[in-house]
Amino acid sequence: MNTTTAAVLVPLLPFAAAALILLGGRRAPGFVRPLAVLPTLASAAFAVLVAVRQDGGEPVEAATRLAPTGNDALPIELALHLDGFAVLVAVLVAVVASCVQIYSTGYLRDDPRYPSYAALVSLFTAAMLLVVYTDDLVVLLVGWETMGICSYFLVGHHWETPAARAASIKAFLVTKLGDVPFVIGILALAADAQTFRISDIAAGLTSTLSPTTLDHPTLIALLLLAGVAGKSAQVPLHTWLPDAMAGPTPVSALIHAATMVAAGVYFIARLLPVFASSAAALVVLAAVAALTMLGSALAALAQDDIKRVLAYSTIGQLGFMTGALAVADREAAVFHLLTHGAFKALLFLAAGVLIHTAGTGSLAAMSRMRGLKGRAPDAYWTMTVGLLALAAIPPFSGFFSKEAVIGAAEHAAFDPEHGIPAAAGWIVLTAGLAAALLTAAYAARLWLVAFHDPVAARTEPVPPGHQTGPQLSAVLWLLAVPTVLLGLGYRVLPEWFDDGDLAPTLTTSVLATGAALLGGVVTYAAWRRAYEGDGPVDPAPSLLGPLHGPAEEGFRLDALYAAAFVRPVRAAARLVRFLDATVVETYVRGAAGAPGLLGALTRRAQTGNVQTYLSVMASGALVLAVAAVLAAGD
Structure with missing residues (x-):
């Protein structure tokens, strides 16, 4: 087995385990624990094998085109870039994920939702390994967002408790708040560098022969930093992480040790020349x-x-x-x-x-x-x-x-x-x-x-x-x-x-x-x-003295965000609801009522009485005659 094949198996095995558990976990619960543990252990073994073979030498690269983008110079590729950073971080992720899966078999042995938990942990692991190994910004974004949705479900694992529900929603919204500028930054970076390949961008910015020049390095770096601040819980987008403790403790170990929160740091490390440009x-x-x-x-x-x-x-x-x-x-x-x-x-x-x-x-x-x-x-x-x-x-x-x-x-x-x-x-x-x-x-x-x-x-x-x-x-x-x-x-x-x-x-x-x-x-x-x-x-x-109270409450940043963002949004929502109910709904009902009223008046004119029809016709003829006489007199 060559190094590239082994590297492909590293994220593929936990992904396959997640799919199998989701498809058959309820029908065969006895197979959930082996499916959760064994593929992750095998992934860790392959990650170690890849690291040993790479041995800190020249990066191992492979790529295949996934989809065109309308620009032949900017294809989306399933590309691998295995340098010393990538292979060692992958070993860490796979080993910690294996420990979490083994630990969870005992910690959550009586949890009725263990199959879905195990599947999400496996999918989470596969997504992070994809982020570590990939050399394409769009594929990295896929792994990045997959981790986010897995985090939402894992933090809210005990969804019957209000704390878990609130924590999962908060984690999702705060990280997405950073992901919006992050996506814009990725597109701007690719447009300036004319490639989605991470290694090509870094090499171009550090090259002395034909260096790549970014048109807006500061703007791009700050846009990317917003996504990193959300994913890696940096000020001011860090407030979701303490509340995420409502999830099971093994989830905390997985998210807060080597995986999701470390993804932002790893991303900047891979694209450090972009930040160093400003x-x-x-x-x-x-x-x-x-x-x-x-x-x-x-x-x-x-x-x-x-x-x-x-x-x-x-x-x-x-x-x-x-x-x-x-x-x-x-x-x-x-x-x-x-x-x-x-x-x-x-x-x-x-x-x-x-x-x-x-x-x-x-x-x-x-x-x-x-x-x-x-x-x-x-x-x-x-x-x-x-x-x-x-x-x-x-x-x-x-x-x-x-x-x-x-x-x-x-x-x-x-x-x-x-x-x-x-x-x-x-x-x-x-x-x-x-x-x-x-x-x-x-x-x-x-x-x-x-x-x-x-x-x-x-x-x-x-x-x-x-x-x-x-x-x-x-x-x-x-x-x-x-x-x-x-x-x-x-x-x-x-x-x-x-x-x-x-x-x-x-x-x-x-x-x-x-x-x-x-x-x-x-x-x-x-x-x-x-x-x-x-x-x-x-x-x-x-x-801490007088700082103890504010520090215990996280310096009341949640209250600040509630005053600055949550309350105005809720007030705007109430205003929209009021306008919809009292203004828009009135026009809608009026638009439906006016034809009905006209129809009712028309129905009154259609009485079926011939004498009435003759009277109306005679009256109309009389009115027309009077009008004609008056017009002739003028």
Whole structure:
């Protein structure tokens, strides 16, 4: 089997599994779990095979024409472009999806809607793999939108609950809000570059022999950024992600780790020359990244629901990735994407075990989790590993990848080159160091409040929980391995990428690690003060002070959007309804009533009485005669 065939099978296998489950899942429920797990595992195996064969060398390309567009220079093609970035991200997606499918067989074993869930997860996986491998913008858009509709159904899996219904609609609408300018940006980019092929666009913009020139690089970059902000939950289109926690926890791991939210970052990495063509676009990208990193970290520090903490954490870590792209370092961005995919999937799935052990989803609040350190030891220890990676404590993977981002920002700030504005470097550097402190603070708070709250354990009884299957613990320990070791990839990943330097530097390593340790120590001190007092053992109120309330509510952006968009739209809808009912309907009824009235008058004239007809005729003749006499007299 050649490399191209193996690459085609990577997205095709989970797509076929989704089709088979949807067609026959209800008739043969016993086959759903094998169909959900085995094709995804096979897809992961083929993804690894493709990566081994590609081995960071020259890209493997293949293409076949799908449809004409009316312009022979702009056909839509089913094209593959397998470079080091694509093959490694595909391995991450397939492995995380396999872990989620295995985990779900135990986590949702009693769910009556498991067949549809498994099919949607498989389709979601196929769509993301298509986005990773494709070299055509239109085909990428197909995978992009397929992920969006799958996300809508998966977030709303528990549609009988109002929270799930509202969250699914919100996720769909907010991401579509970004997708509209995204589609316009793709068409504008293709029109300027005269091709839909991603690799040709990137090569043309970086070529020194016959460079491609975009007529509107800033406009195109900002249009594309709007779609990326929606899909990757960046400010200001990030508000859907915390609410998406209403979906099953494995869905959170799938969407928030390596798949949907990472698609936007991966897209910019593939088309980074487009953004690098505009210094203004890079500065805007840096500002978005900085606001995302800091705002999400403050919000995470104030949340009580463990899944919302992790959701805001995902938003912030994606901000680090976009920050690396803002300083034109896609190697650091994809490096952090890979490590984040491992440790964030671990954290979400460990949180799922904690919620499952507690016995009810309502105990997702950290302040109500009691006795879980001893009742779920696997989740406790693996979550500890994941939080250390999230806080970027060496030698865990998050330290090396986050250090690569901050190091790239430092280089751009002090030694700007190739048109990268120094302002972008300074914005990302300062925001990154501040976010490193806040990240360690909310990671330490989560660990302390969720697992080390003896006051609640003594004062409230521990409710009976559910037993978790062995597959859940096995998946956690499997993901713990890359969470610990993947950071060492800084030695070999440059060979797979663009030969960039991912090694940590002394200055930024000391600053970032010092900031993380400071955040952890300050949080622990505040927790100890709360522990020795009479109130709840939560350091967040004392750490955030007056910011605690706004941060807990996501800085009330939802209320702002409701005032700016939702209420005016509803008011306009009420006005339209009023006009339709009182004005348009009146004209419609009048248009129907007038002929009826004329018909009634006509019917009165048709009495069938001959004498009446003769009288009318005589009267008419008399009127005509009088009129004729008067006319003759004039």
